[in-house]
Amino acid sequence: MHELSIAMQIVEIVEEEAKKHDSALVSAVHLEIGTLSGVEPDALEFAMEEAVRHSIVAKAELFYHYIEAVAVCEECCHEFKMDDYFKVCPYCNSINTSMLKGKELKIRSIDIQTK
Amino acid sequence: MCGTCGCGEDDHITYRKPGEYNLFHSHQHTHDGTTHSHAHDHSHEDHGHQHGHEHSHDSEHGHTHSISLERNILSKNDLIAERNRGFFEGMKIVALNLVSSPGSGKTSILERSITELGEKLNCAVIEGDQQTLNDAERIQKAGAPVIQINTGNGCHLDALMVNKAMKSLDVKQNSILFIENVGNLVCPSLFDLGETKRVVIISVTEGDDKPAKYPTMFETSHLCLINKTDLLPYVDFDMEKVKETALKVNPRLEFIALSAKTGEGMNEWYGWMQALKG
Numbered sequence: 334m335h336e337l338s339i340a341m342q343i344v345e346i347v348e349e350e351a352k353k354h355d356s357a358l359v360s361a362v363h364l365e366i367g368t369l370s371g372v373e374p375d376a377l378e379f380a381m382e383e384a385v386r387h388s389i390v391a392k393a394e395l396f397y398h399y400i401e402a403v404a405v406c407e408e409c410c411h412e413f414k415m416d417d418y419f420k421v422c423p424y425c426n427s428i429n430t431s432m433l434k435g436k437e438l439k440i441r442s443i444d445i446q447t448k
Numbered sequence: 449m450c451g452t453c454g455c456g457e458d459d460h461i462t463y464r465k466p467g468e469y470n471l472f473h474s475h476q477h478t479h480d481g482t483t484h485s486h487a488h489d490h491s492h493e494d495h496g497h498q499h500g501h502e503h504s505h506d507s508e509h510g511h512t513h514s515i516s517l518e519r520n521i522l523s524k525n526d527l528i529a530e531r532n533r534g535f536f537e538g539m540k541i542v543a544l545n546l547v548s549s550p551g552s553g554k555t556s557i558l559e560r561s562i563t564e565l566g567e568k569l570n571c572a573v574i575e576g577d578q579q580t581l582n583d584a585e586r587i588q589k590a591g592a593p594v595i596q597i598n599t600g601n602g603c604h605l606d607a608l609m610v611n612k613a614m615k616s617l618d619v620k621q622n623s624i625l626f627i628e629n630v631g632n633l634v635c636p637s638l639f640d641l642g643e644t645k646r647v648v649i650i651s652v653t654e655g656d657d658k659p660a661k662y663p664t665m666f667e668t669s670h671l672c673l674i675n676k677t678d679l680l681p682y683v684d685f686d687m688e689k690v691k692e693t694a695l696k697v698n699p700r701l702e703f704i705a706l707s708a709k710t711g712e713g714m715n716e717w718y719g720w721m722q723a724l725k726g
Contacts, residue, residue, distance in 0.1 A: 418663030
């Protein structure tokens with residue numbers, strides 16, 4: 334259920350930013366979610382529907398940009414896509430690898446209406 | 449709506465020491481009409497207030513602006529976590545975030561650790577559970593100062609809860625602060641508490657596929673304690689398989705196999721903590 338706390342954080346941050354810019358209406362929110370961020374897309378999208386209610390984000394179009402996870406092997410320096418957390422290098426079988434992207438949990442940008 | 453679990457009520461997190469009522473409620477700020485500030489650090493809904501602005505505009509035409517934020521969604525939690533971390537560093541406190549599924553023996557490991565070297569290591573404990581003071585009472589009996597956070601329906605501790613709890617716990621310099629997270633191998637992995645190290649605990653009765661089933665927790669932890677080794681003769685648990693799987697997720701993970709019941713392996717665990725204290 335941590336997706337709901339994440340959804341509510343999104344709404345809170347977006348509301349604050351919109352307010353800073355004297356806007357009372359947010360028309361779009363672009364989110365970046367890594368495929369290995371620990372957030373379940375379906376659960377987040379469902380939670381967002383609830384979290385935006387009664388907020389200035391309620392009418393915003395929500396864009397979910399899912400970022401595919403990539404790791405680099407520290408032995409052979411090859412980069413490879415990660416389908417799951419088991420980041421064994423497919424080139425040299427080393428487990429000495431590091432994730433480069435795929436853990437994103439970010440608000441990329443918002444579109445706001447001002448008078 | 450509760451920011452932690454999404455139930456219909458307001459946040460209902462309680463902070464208690466054994467024998468005390470709720471020390472404070474998490475909704476301690478006040479709202480004074482529409483002029484309240486947004487300095488509070490957790491989310492609200494259903495307060496009915498508007499975020500209207502008061503100044504007038506020359507133009508009545510609407511404009512759309514795109515604002516680039518590039519902001520981490522958990523940035524508020526992470527900011528408080530960094531404050532906690534700074535406090536721990538300044539006070540030379542080693543803070544250990546203990547995560548596991550329910551029943552792996554977190555509290556038993558703490559009880560034994562506190563009994564055997566509580567004074568030497570200057571231990572204090574923050575207990576996280578959905579309900580009850582049971583664990584806090586066990587820890588107090590073992591002889592360490594303790595505060596219990598009850599998260600209500602919440603599935604994890606966050607940095608703000610730890611921040612509030614440690615203020616009323618009055619953690620001493622050069623101590624070890626155990627933060628026993630809510631028993632859950634999923635949600636706590638996302639929430640940095642400002643801990644020095646994260647310790648994931650599994651027990652041999654849980655099966656050796658835990659790292660395969662719940663990789664995020666193993667990916668974000670520094671040490672894996674494998675508890676209940678006294679039961680190894682009675683269960684099908686492949687120690688090497690567990691380590692091999694977990695290392696594929698996190699090649700830097702360390703392991704200590706121990707039994708909080710018999711004491712086997714506990715010295716290695718104490719040594720690991722003492723090395724952190726320096």
